[in-house]
Amino acid sequence: MKTSLSVGKIMGIPIKLHITFLFILPVIAYFFAFSNVNIMGFPLGFGGVKSLLIKCVFGTLAAILFFGCILIHELGHSYVALRHQAKIKSITLLIFGGVASMEETPKDPGIECGIAIAGPLVSLLIGFLSGFIFFLLSYLNLFITLQTLFSILSFYNIMLAGFNILPAFPMDGGRVLRAFLATKMGYMDATKKAAGVGKAFAVFMGVLGFFLLPGGIWFLLIAFIIYIAASEEEKSTLVSVTLEGIRVKDLMTESVVTVSPEMSVSDFVDFMLKTKHMGYPVFDGSLLGIVTLNDVRKIPVENRISTRVKEIMTKNVIAVKPETSAVEALKLMARSNIGRLLVIKDNRVVGIVSRTDLIRSIQILQ
Numbered sequence: 001m002k003t004s005l006s007v008g009k010i011m012g013i014p015i016k017l018h019i020t021f022l023f024i025l026p027v028i029a030y031f032f033a034f035s036n037v038n039i040m041g042f043p044l045g046f047g048g049v050k051s052l053l054i055k056c057v058f059g060t061l062a063a064i065l066f067f068g069c070i071l072i073h074e075l076g077h078s079y080v081a082l083r084h085q086a087k088i089k090s091i092t093l094l095i096f097g098g099v100a101s102m103e104e105t106p107k108d109p110g111i112e113c114g115i116a117i118a119g120p121l122v123s124l125l126i127g128f129l130s131g132f133i134f135f136l137l138s139y140l141n142l143f144i145t146l147q148t149l150f151s152i153l154s155f156y157n158i159m160l161a162g163f164n165i166l167p168a169f170p171m172d173g174g175r176v177l178r179a180f181l182a183t184k185m186g187y188m189d190a191t192k193k194a195a196g197v198g199k200a201f202a203v204f205m206g207v208l209g210f211f212l213l214p215g216g217i218w219f220l221l222i223a224f225i226i227y228i229a230a231s232e233e234e235k236s237t238l239v240s241v242t243l244e245g246i247r248v249k250d251l252m253t254e255s256v257v258t259v260s261p262e263m264s265v266s267d268f269v270d271f272m273l274k275t276k277h278m279g280y281p282v283f284d285g286s287l288l289g290i291v292t293l294n295d296v297r298k299i300p301v302e303n304r305i306s307t308r309v310k311e312i313m314t315k316n317v318i319a320v321k322p323e324t325s326a327v328e329a330l331k332l333m334a335r336s337n338i339g340r341l342l343v344i345k346d347n348r349v350v351g352i353v354s355r356t357d358l359i360r361s362i363q364i365l366q
């Protein structure tokens, strides 16, 4: 399912809006338009404005500008990343902020730290700048609606910076913490420790949220997101560190057993029992597809004699080269939701590599 909408490119990076963002934007606009909150002298809504039209226009404007600031925060990370030749795949705006997804996290602590800190610094800068304009306007007693607009931008950008320096993945502070730890210990141990801090933080926040219900529901939600993100970061780092430098050819099964497209499904089942593989390339002078146990399961037993392999095989074969990195192969399998990849060299099938092969080698090497 497509869950985000591409809206353009900045610095060559595709910018996307996640579906959850499209839901939250009107809610935030509504909140800005009608609330009358004032925190520490910062007016944070246009509730006091008399005209309904002006309330709505400025509420929407504030919401859009605020998300624009989140985008600039992510561009801050991306700018530093690009300067260190790290590739940014895309920036997505979600319900709780933005995410700049990198092809691979740089394992140099200095660079990782620089990338992580750039976002909160940008937010802080916008916060102070807007705050300055807010104070200037209120000192001169000018444009009261504009004062509120800059007050909102100032307050929430400083909040955004503060929230992001929390030392918990996926917050930027989590990355700074890992980068710091990585100067003292191995990268993997640093990730485990940083993820541990993130999880502990999530549990603390969850408990706090529980006592603050119903308002605490936000804490519970954020705690949940932090916990999942910390676990994910730990897992993906484990995989990429363990499989570093390993290529598909090091793990693939070379004795590939192929089957003919004309073979009946019942004969194929017997053949599978004898040869004990889970997936077979279908070959007839050239590669036609791949057939697995899952394909067989879809055919009722009584129809297996009359059905041929070519009718049940998957024709869209996803293949890799022997030189493809093991991490890339694993990502490709996850993306396409398949369990095995054919390894092809000069138009010939030279091997087959399965998710099980990769997982097993991670367990052995770890």
Ligand SMILES: [Zn+2]
Residues within 6 Å of the ligand: 073, 074, 077, 119, 120, 164, 172
């Ligand atoms: Zn950030």
